Amino acid sequence: MVGTARTEHCEASLPQNELNWCSVSLSDVISIGKRLEAAVFKIEGRHAREMVQNCKWGAKPFSEMISNSYYPNRFKRIYTEGSGIPFFLPSQIVEIFPQPEKFISELTECDFGELKLRKNDLLLTRSGTVGKLSLVSETLAGTVFSDDVIRVTAKEGEAGFLYAYLQSRIGNMLLTTNRYGSVIQHIEPEHLTEIIVPNPSPALKKKIHDLVMQSFDLRDQSNNLIKEATEKLAAALSLPPLEELAVKRFDNSKEVDNYNVKLSTSAQRFDASYHVSIVDAIVEHFKKNAAEVMTIGDTRISKEIILPGRFKRVYVEEGHGRVFIGGKQLFELDPSNKKYLSLVHHGSRIEKQLELQENMILITCSGTIGKVTLTPKHWEHWAANQHIIRVVPATEDMAGYLSIFLASDYGRALVTRFTYGSVVDEVDSTHIAQVQIPLLKDKQVQEEINRLALEANKLRYEAYQLEQKALKMIETDVLV
Secondary structure, X not given: OOOOOOOOOOOOOOOOOOOOOOOOOHHHHHHOOOOOOHHXXXXXXXXXXXXXXXXXXXXXXXXXXXXXXXXXXXXXXXXXXXXXXEEEOHHHHHEXXXXXXEEEOOOOOOOHHHHEOOOOOEEEEOOOOOOOEEEOOOOOOOOEEOOOEEEEEEOOOOHHHHHHHHHOHHHHHHHHEOOOOEEXXXXXXXXXXXXXXXXXXXXXXXXXXXXXXXXXXXXXXXXXXXXXXXHHHHHHOXXXXXXXXXXXXXXXXXXXXXXXXXXXXXXXXXXXXXXXXXXXXXXXXXXXXXXXXXXXXXXXXXXXXXXXXXXXXXXXXXXXXXXXXXXXXXXXXXXXXXXXXXXXXXXXXXXXXXXXXXXXXXXXXXXXXXXXXXXXXXXXXXXXXXXXXXXXXXXXXXXXXXXXXXXXXXXXXXXXXXXXXXXXXXXXXXXXXXXXXXXXXXXXXXXXXXXHHHHHHHHHHHHXXXXXXXXXXXXXXXXX
């Protein structure tokens, strides 16, 4: 008997929760350099575009909501040491209160007017880690950033709404992928024309805009309070700029730094960086102008100084673990690139070593040493990695004052003098315990500095709440 074979078309039902997949055109592969790695194609990008296109409000091009987008011409930078024009790095646009890390000479051939940021412009990093976003408030207005930052001038009343949209999960996905879902490695102003934006009612758009602008206004107020507290500290201790502090040299006829060290004060450290004479000059100045000089390890200053041990991390998806941040994120209001640490695997370690509490002082102790942050309320119960030392203040009356001192140039110099390591710089909890801190003669001034710092921290929490409310409205009221 001859049988007849019959073939039927079968369509497999792919497990969407276990496998992400999409089809990719040959032209798309060629356009991104003939790369075949799946990582450069995000199916989520296509889904995000469909969601915006299908929302009840309809969508419009990003270009219709802005009046200009550009970045300055490239230029050769002439860096200077500690003087000149403060120059900020692209990564600093997401910091709450960025401080200049470099300075460039006024002789640099460039248009400084073009480089200076204008209030209410949106900022986008265009290379390296693309898609970092901020809005220019009073804190950043007039500061000088490089050509690696795209400036976007939104139309009247649109800046806050566009910020919230691009900061949302869907908006940021569209910002960092093109219309085919390919991951963008380098953003140019013309890429922005590919972004589509939902177009809600004017009333809803204004509400979101106002929330964002109020959030940035609170950040400015917070920064002003910190600046005021730092100035009060400097005045109370008669602190000159650090570079003007007189230091003792072994031989003043030599241009190179030189000094002698007694064996009794060597602390068995034979690295020259530990014995820098500026530290002795700082401590001597404190003794003359402070009521008392103590160490952070004193029980009147801190309850505990915690340096977590190293461990192999187990990460989980958002919503299934504890928020986990690192030292690079300490200066951000809402840290980007958050990870989530497994409670099943790390629950005990989180509770004993990693967990953050409001007004706990955080100090980076590996890589970049001495970055200081006073933990805001919205970070409470988050976890931070082992590259951050936690100082638990003895009382709330000490928390703000201690944070202002450690974040000052003087505090940073006293922390970094303990740095050791030939490849990666390190300090540990025993070093932080030895850092000296001056208590002021005028107790009322010290209390005022503490109050200003704590109030600034509360304003940052309120700013975070407003931004989260705006982002929530984007998710629940706009993208529907």
